[in-house]
Structures are given as structure tokens and as C-alpha cells.
Amino acid sequence: MKVNAEMEQQSEAIVKFDNVVKRFGNFTAVEKADFEIGRGEFLAIMGSSGCGKTTTLRMLAGLEDPTEGAIYLDGEKVNGKATWDRDTPMVWQSLALFPFLTVQENVEFALKMRGVGKEERRQRAEKWLEKMQITEFANRNINQLSGGQKQRVALARALVTEPKILLLDEPLSALDAHLKVRMQAVLSNLQKDLGITFVYVTHSMSEAFSMADRVVIMSRGQIEQIGTPEEIYREPYNRFVAEFLGSANIFDSVITGPSGSDGWKVDFEGGETSLSKDELPNAVQGQAVTFIVSAENMQLSAPDSGQPGILASVAGEEFIGGTAMVFLETETGHELKVQKSHDELSLLNLHAGSKVIVHWAPESCHILPGENL
Amino acid sequence: MGNENRIVNGLLKLHIALCLLFIFAPIAGSFVFSLNSDRFPSLPLGEFSTEWYRLIWEDPLVWQGFANTVVVGLTVAVIATLLGFGGAYTDFRYNFTGKSFYLALAMLPPTIPVVIMGLAMLAFLSRVNLSGTTISVIIAHGVMCSPFAMAIIRLRLSQMDPDLEAASWNMGGNQWQTLRYVIIPFAKPAIFAALFITMAVSFDEFAVAWFVSGLNETLPVKILGFLQGQVSPRINAIGSLAFLSSMTLIILAQLLLRSPEDKKS
Structure with a gap:
């Protein structure tokens, strides 16, 4: 055999x-x-x-x-x-x-x-x-x-x-x-x-x-x-790996409690979001979790839109073909990057220093298994 | 500014010209007087004559000295180039503790004053019953010439992409095949240059040969013998020929080292 x-x-x-x-x-x-x-x-x-x-x-x-x-x-x-x-x-x-x-x-x-x-x-x-x-x-x-x-x-x-x-x-x-x-x-x-x-x-x-x-x-x-x-x-x-690839935002967070029936509410520097329980079946309240959201899955809204999310200010912009990478800074100094089409960005009328609300869908979050063993 | 430069340039050129004159005037003088019919080197010149060349042509002692020089030169060239290649390849290929000491030792012979070298060689060779033979001159000259061969081949190998050797192994060439088909072809111009230069060094070398050659004198030792016995314009003729042969070898070596990349033009 x-x-x-x-x-x-x-x-x-x-x-x-x-x-x-x-x-x-x-x-x-x-x-x-x-x-x-x-x-x-x-x-x-x-x-x-x-x-x-x-x-x-x-x-x-x-x-x-x-x-x-x-x-x-x-x-x-x-x-x-x-x-x-x-x-x-x-x-x-x-x-x-x-x-x-x-x-x-x-x-x-x-x-x-x-x-x-x-x-x-x-x-x-x-x-x-x-x-x-x-x-x-x-x-x-x-x-x-x-x-x-x-x-x-x-x-x-x-x-x-x-x-x-x-x-x-x-x-x-x-x-x-x-x-x-x-x-x-x-x-x-x-x-x-x-x-x-x-x-x-x-x-x-x-x-x-x-x-x-x-x-x-x-x-x-x-x-x-x-x-x-x-x-x-x-x-x-x-x-x-996430940093090497360079296109994702990395968040160090702590589980603060359940979110609905199938999720965890997590707090990170400058905001909170929820993660799917499927990815963290054995997690407990108070546990540290590192997750990423890729730059193209981040959404931007105008500061007066009432959309819940993180308030950040524009630090810079990099032109990448049909899209642009916008670099933002949260009020706590955390850097974020968001990749969006030029059309979408022009609607928001962004310039250096202008405020914007960043948010994302819970399913866009990916937990880094290697950091959460 | 421009004027100053012109003056400096002119002075530098004059300086070079004087240096060259200083080096070559005695050689040129010797050449001129070798074709002069007068017995003593004095001006005005006598008639043009190839008499002195005819005399050395007919002198069996000169021929014997020349034959010894050629035998020694050829043998030394081969031995010194082999040793030099070995030393250079060791340096290229291996790293080991004491390598800088090994290299310093291998490069040492030309820095030793020739009289000391000659005495030491004589003392050593007579102890092993080899003094006064052609072999003793070959051994002594081999020691003196190997560092030159090593320096030339080492320089060439240092220009080699170290990946070439590994690439040859990687493509199925074992270490001997790689030496045969990669290292030696790459170093070939330097190997030939080393052959010519070591031959030229051995041709001209006098002091050590004088100590160890005994009855098997090489040409430079013979020349001294002539000079001690009598002042004869034959010396001028021999000197001119020796100069020409050495220069030929050096020029050949320089041509080989000039542009090693253009193998086929």
C-alpha cells in the first residue's frame, strides 16, 4: 500500500x-x-x-x-x-x-x-x-x-x-x-x-x-x-502578504459583542464594523482580530450624507489608469486607501484636506487567518 | 585659462618626451653603434657595417647562450603559466581561511631583491645538487615568473561572470569539463599573454641566472662575460637582437590583452 x-x-x-x-x-x-x-x-x-x-x-x-x-x-x-x-x-x-x-x-x-x-x-x-x-x-x-x-x-x-x-x-x-x-x-x-x-x-x-x-x-x-x-x-x-500586495487596508480590532445572529461587532481604531461569524466560529468577546478590506471594496460618501462610517480627510491621490487610489487619514491618524473610478470621485469633488465618510459592507472584510490563530 | 592649459600641456608633453628619450637613447645608441664599423663607440660614426652581426652569428658561444636562453624561456613560460593559472583559478574559485596570506605569498617573488633571490636560490639548489644546470635556471625563473602569469590570468578571471561556471555545471558539465570548456576558453587570451610575458621576463633576467646558471649561461650572463673580457661592438649587436625579441613578445602579449572580447572579428 x-x-x-x-x-x-x-x-x-x-x-x-x-x-x-x-x-x-x-x-x-x-x-x-x-x-x-x-x-x-x-x-x-x-x-x-x-x-x-x-x-x-x-x-x-x-x-x-x-x-x-x-x-x-x-x-x-x-x-x-x-x-x-x-x-x-x-x-x-x-x-x-x-x-x-x-x-x-x-x-x-x-x-x-x-x-x-x-x-x-x-x-x-x-x-x-x-x-x-x-x-x-x-x-x-x-x-x-x-x-x-x-x-x-x-x-x-x-x-x-x-x-x-x-x-x-x-x-x-x-x-x-x-x-x-x-x-x-x-x-x-x-x-x-x-x-x-x-x-x-x-x-x-x-x-x-x-x-x-x-x-x-x-x-x-x-x-x-x-x-x-x-x-x-x-x-x-x-x-x-496583505502588506506585500499593498492594495488592502489592514485593521487591528477587538470583538465587542454579537452583531445580529450571525456576526460579531468589532471595534478598531477610529470606528466599528461587523464580521461574519462563519470566519470566526470559536471567537469570544474581547478577542483581538485582524482583518482587511481591499481598497476597491471601500465606499465613499459625502460627510453630510448621514451614512454611518469613519470620518476621514483626504491626504493625497495617485492616478492608476482608469481608477485612482485615494489616500485618507482618519481622525485617529490611521491611514486608509480607497480605489475608485474617476467618475465616482468627481461626484464627491474631493481635494486635499476635504472630509469624507468611509464605509464598507461586512462581507468585504477578510479575516487574516495567520494573525488570528 | 586656455593659455595656462596650453603651457601645462606643453610641459607635460616635454616631460614625457624627455622620459622616453632617457629610456630609449641608450638602446637606440647601442643599435646605431651595432651597425657602425668603428671598434669603439665614438662620434663621428664610421661606415655602415654588419660585421658585428656576422661575428656573433659565427660565434658558437653566443649560439650556445642563445640556445640556453630559448630552452629556459620556453620551459619557464609553460611552467610559470601553468602555476600562475592554478594560483589565479584557486583565487577565483575558492574562499578559505588564510587566502589573503596565500595570495601575498604567491605574489611575493618579484618583490624580493634579485640578488637575495639569486643567493637564496644558489644556496638551496646547491644543497639539492641542482646548481649550475639548465634545470636550476628553469626553477629559479619559474619562481620569479609565476606571479606575473598569475597576475595576468587573475585579472582576466576577475572579469568573468561567476555565474558562467555555475551555468556550465548546471548544464551537465562536471568540474573538469567546465575547466576545459568554460574557464580555459574564457581565460585563453590571458593565458597566451602570460606565456609571452613570462618568456620575455626569463629572456631578460640576468642576476638570478648569473647566480645559478654555472656553465649553462643564458644570453644575458654571456653578455656580462663579454663585457668583462673586452669591450666589443658585438655587445651592441647582441643587445639590439635581445631587445627586439623581448619587445616582440611584450607587444604580442599586449595585443592579446587589448580587447579580449573580440575573439572573432
Whole structure:
């Protein structure tokens, strides 16, 4: 039975991190990473610099060895297995193309290292040059290529062995914004075409959320949340994730009593609202609760409208395409942000310092599970 | 302001010209007198003559010295470049306690006064019964030249993206393959430059060779022998040839180090 269970696991997950810890001296780069990556999945690992995302990727590639725990690749424990004995090619942030080789020789490199014959090398490299639409540059030097072309060479070079998994370490960070979006589409389509697993490390939320099936959010070596982009966006697990995404208002509150039959009345700095009992079945009066309301779910009303809510004054406004982010300050100094269309805002005739009432529907509140254990 | 600049510029140019004159006048003089028929270097010049070149061409002692120099130079170039590459790659690749001490030690030989170096070499080599042989000159010059090779190759490796090596491992190249297909190709211009420069250093080196060469004198030691015996314009001819060969090697090395990125033009 156990064998069966293992076989099943093998077919589902291509990578398994089992309580992996990585320390460099006294510094813990990755703390208890414990997750799986599915076959054919596009997984993004996101976090700010120094959060351990690149170390996690390098451990998977075999460039670093875990201090504790085990990494399974395709069902096999790969701790201590040299990177040249794995088939986990990586696309580097610096691209790391060989400047002394031509484009074609760069693409052939991994095959040459594996002792593939000259003719077969040429054919397989040509296939990938064609796939990445860089055939015409085959005999060029690396330093004669543009940023986008180099990117394609790096991809062809990594994919030429037809691996089951491709690791990408911030590959687009050197490109300008326009090219970045185009390469995102190339990567997305490539991953769907090939059906192989992509593990994509980035600090950019837009890259992670637009391409990945699932996103891992890391901070200071810890995994803060794993989920689909939508899950993470709608239901951030804790304060760190909510702050990292940046579009939600975070409230620290205390339960003051029941609200109707299915809710709790909560007090927070500067106001009160109610939360659904479903989310806090075991809560008691006096308990602290942290919840968020996303900026686009906040409502604004004129101060003389009689609408119950929090009185706040406008501190500033930021233009975001068809909408604007309005920054408000409550009378107790709490900062709030509200995202609204320009039309709606013009009705309120807001300007810096003007008063406004902020309110929201109880169902817009999301309790942060990680803060309310 | 503009005038001042022009004066300063002019003075600086004059200064450089004087420096170059100071360095090259004796060499140029030696070259001119090597083609002069007079026995003694004096003005006015006598007739144009290749007599002195003919004499050294026919002198077996000069040939023997030259042959020793070439053998020593070639061997030293290869050995010093190998050692230098090893030292430079160790520095590039590894971090260990005492690394700065190791590097300081590896860089030390050129800073030791040559007389002390020569004496120490002589004392050591005679104790292991190697003094007075060609091998002893090779050993001594190897020690002196390796730091130059190491410095040149180290500079080149420091320009290398450290990810290149890891990328090669990541693509299935083990450590030997990576050395063979990534590190050495990348360092190739510097490796050749190191070969030429160490050869040139060994060609010209006199003091240490004088201490350890015994009967297997290299050309510079031979030249001193000539000078002690007699003042002959043949020295000028030999000097001119030695200068040309050294300059050729140095210029080749400079060309290689000039623009290492343009492998294929």
C-alpha cells in the first residue's frame, strides 16, 4: 500500500521540499520550506531580495545543498546529488551566456557536456533555435545580440536537453517594461506548449501573478503563503502578504459583542464594523482580530450624507489608469486607501484636506487567518 | 585659462618626451653603434657595417647562450603559466581561511631583491645538487615568473561572470569539463599573454641566472662575460637582437590583452 501511495505521489508532484532548511553560517536563508510542485505547473516564488527565493531555486538546481530536510525530484531524493548529474537547467538573472561561443555553440553546450554526437547536437540545437525564432543569429557572437534575443538564446540553451523542469531566476529583470511584457507572453505560451514544469523566481508581483498557476510568497526565509494568484489576492494569509500586495487596508480590532445572529461587532481604531461569524466560529468577546478590506471594496460618501462610517480627510491621490487610489487619514491618524473610478470621485469633488465618510459592507472584510490563530 | 592649459600641456608633453628619450637613447645608441664599423663607440660614426652581426652569428658561444636562453624561456613560460593559472583559478574559485596570506605569498617573488633571490636560490639548489644546470635556471625563473602569469590570468578571471561556471555545471558539465570548456576558453587570451610575458621576463633576467646558471649561461650572463673580457661592438649587436625579441613578445602579449572580447572579428 505504501508503495502505491508513493507511486501516486510521484505521478502528481515532480518536486517535493520536505522541511528544507538552508543556513549559511549563522544566517538562515530558508526556514522549513515544505511544499510540492506539480507536474506541468507554472510556480512562481516571489519575495523581496534576500527572502530566500533564489536559494530555494539553487537548492532545487543542486547548486546549494540543504542544511536540513530533503528535496525530492521526480520521486528521487536529490540531497547531495551534483547539479551536473541532474537535469534541472536554469535561466540565470545574468543570463550567463558564454561570450566566447556563438549562439549555436551556446545552445549546443548542454548536449556537448552529455557527450551527444556532433550531428545530433547540431540538429537538436537548430530545432530550438527555430522554436525560439533565433535561427538567423545562429553564427553570431553573444555580444552582437539585443537583450530580448539574448533572452531567447538563454531559453533555447536551457531547454535543449528537453528537461521535465525549467528553473528561471528573475530572467526578465534586465529588460525594459515593453519587452518584459512580450517575454512574459513568450514564457507563458512556451510553458503551455511544452507542458513542463516552470519554477520562476521573481520580486515582481505583476510577473508572478500574470504567469503563474500558483505563487509562493516568501519573506526572511519563511514561506508566508502558497496559493493561486486569485486566492492570494482575495484571501491573504497574514499581515505580511496583505502588506506585500499593498492594495488592502489592514485593521487591528477587538470583538465587542454579537452583531445580529450571525456576526460579531468589532471595534478598531477610529470606528466599528461587523464580521461574519462563519470566519470566526470559536471567537469570544474581547478577542483581538485582524482583518482587511481591499481598497476597491471601500465606499465613499459625502460627510453630510448621514451614512454611518469613519470620518476621514483626504491626504493625497495617485492616478492608476482608469481608477485612482485615494489616500485618507482618519481622525485617529490611521491611514486608509480607497480605489475608485474617476467618475465616482468627481461626484464627491474631493481635494486635499476635504472630509469624507468611509464605509464598507461586512462581507468585504477578510479575516487574516495567520494573525488570528 | 586656455593659455595656462596650453603651457601645462606643453610641459607635460616635454616631460614625457624627455622620459622616453632617457629610456630609449641608450638602446637606440647601442643599435646605431651595432651597425657602425668603428671598434669603439665614438662620434663621428664610421661606415655602415654588419660585421658585428656576422661575428656573433659565427660565434658558437653566443649560439650556445642563445640556445640556453630559448630552452629556459620556453620551459619557464609553460611552467610559470601553468602555476600562475592554478594560483589565479584557486583565487577565483575558492574562499578559505588564510587566502589573503596565500595570495601575498604567491605574489611575493618579484618583490624580493634579485640578488637575495639569486643567493637564496644558489644556496638551496646547491644543497639539492641542482646548481649550475639548465634545470636550476628553469626553477629559479619559474619562481620569479609565476606571479606575473598569475597576475595576468587573475585579472582576466576577475572579469568573468561567476555565474558562467555555475551555468556550465548546471548544464551537465562536471568540474573538469567546465575547466576545459568554460574557464580555459574564457581565460585563453590571458593565458597566451602570460606565456609571452613570462618568456620575455626569463629572456631578460640576468642576476638570478648569473647566480645559478654555472656553465649553462643564458644570453644575458654571456653578455656580462663579454663585457668583462673586452669591450666589443658585438655587445651592441647582441643587445639590439635581445631587445627586439623581448619587445616582440611584450607587444604580442599586449595585443592579446587589448580587447579580449573580440575573439572573432
